[in-house]
Amino acid sequence: MRTLWLALALAATASLPARADDSSAALAAGGLVLEKTDKIALASEELYLSEKAVRIDYRFRNLTDADIETTIAFPMPDITGDREMLTAIPDPAHDNFLKFVTEVDGRPVESQVEQRAFLIRNGAPPVEITDRLKGLGIPLMPTVEATEEALRRLGERRRLALAADGILERQVHKDGTIADVPLWTLKSKFWRRQVFPAGREITVRQSYVPSLGSLPSLSYGAPNVDPAQKAQYATRYCTEPAFEKAAQALYRRASADGSRSFQAYEQYLSYVITSGGNWAGPIGTFKLVVDKGDPATLIAFCGTNVKKTGPTTFEMVVKDYVPQRDIDILLLKSGTNG
Numbered sequence: 001m002r003t004l005w006l007a008l009a010l011a012a013t014a015s016l017p018a019r020a021d022d023s024s025a026a027l028a029a030g031g032l033v034l035e036k037t038d039k040i041a042l043a044s045e046e047l048y049l050s051e052k053a054v055r056i057d058y059r060f061r062n063l064t065d066a067d068i069e070t071t072i073a074f075p076m077p078d079i080t081g082d083r084e085m086l087t088a089i090p091d092p093a094h095d096n097f098l099k100f101v102t103e104v105d106g107r108p109v110e111s112q113v114e115q116r117a118f119l120i121r122n123g124a125p126p127v128e129i130t131d132r133l134k135g136l137g138i139p140l141m142p143t144v145e146a147t148e149e150a151l152r153r154l155g156e157r158r159r160l161a162l163a164a165d166g167i168l169e170r171q172v173h174k175d176g177t178i179a180d181v182p183l184w185t186l187k188s189k190f191w192r193r194q195v196f197p198a199g200r201e202i203t204v205r206q207s208y209v210p211s212l213g214s215l216p217s218l219s220y221g222a223p224n225v226d227p228a229q230k231a232q233y234a235t236r237y238c239t240e241p242a243f244e245k246a247a248q249a250l251y252r253r254a255s256a257d258g259s260r261s262f263q264a265y266e267q268y269l270s271y272v273i274t275s276g277g278n279w280a281g282p283i284g285t286f287k288l289v290v291d292k293g294d295p296a297t298l299i300a301f302c303g304t305n306v307k308k309t310g311p312t313t314f315e316m317v318v319k320d321y322v323p324q325r326d327i328d329i330l331l332l333k334s335g336t337n338g
Helices: 130-135 145-153 156-164 227-237 241-255
Strands: 002-008 032-034 040-050 054-062 068-075 101-104 107-109 112-119 168-172 178-182 185-196 201-208 213-215 262-272 283-291 298-301 313-321 327-336
Touching (some): 040 262, 040 327, 101 185, 145 178, 156 168, 156 178, 227 298, 241 262, 241 298, 241 327
Antiparallel strands (some): 002 032, 040 054, 054 201, 068 185, 101 107, 112 185, 168 178, 213 262, 262 327, 283 313
């Protein structure tokens, strides 16, 4: 039996078109990446994207007359303890922090988890510190309260040693309190073995809770938005004049009373799809469904022949699909306070 490597690729923290002190960054997630092969074809892929759930249904076909055994891996997004970049994590207290689930031919399957901690500095090779953290009883997830508590339990000498080695950054606040901020990066992956039967198709479904970026107010639609920033929105989300006009009206309504009775804000969802394409040929049939959740939400994203199929849903179907860009979605949400 031949062995291939399948991986679920997720990008590093996605940059946002606008930043503020209380904004948060999304973790851009993606789908299956097959090691370069002409033995397995992706007959179809159906991708559902919403603020609450991501689901991807694949139909893979083994083109050979021999079983192909693979390792299917799901690398989770990297998590860093840098507090300069707030990151939206659905379930940070658990290893499976995106609540990732896999089904094969309709049956749930279990995966094993591997987690490792690294110091990553510009221009230098990553340095693994997994064993050192475990030896001190420090959780590998750098952003949870359990890690803060474990660091507080260490003696001052050990914390200073960690800071001297660049594992922690000591911060002294104006009130005199001291915080030791983790600087390491957590790399996680879930993996399992899978057999692609000879000459047959199998279906693989993956689902997870997306990590959304957000801005607590509207940047797009503001009268003083920088032209360069507006151009970034147009490039990334394919915003059009009609969308801009609706965003400006939403901004005026939200700012009429200082957002006391009505507020509007931005959310961002990114999906990495360009890292795939290593199977035999293009995707036979690619179907994208984007659900904005609330009919009042304004939405913008790039696509070809996108059709509105319901009050909140949009659909795109492409034959022999070869992705040329990742999928970035802009949501302008609004509602009455209280």
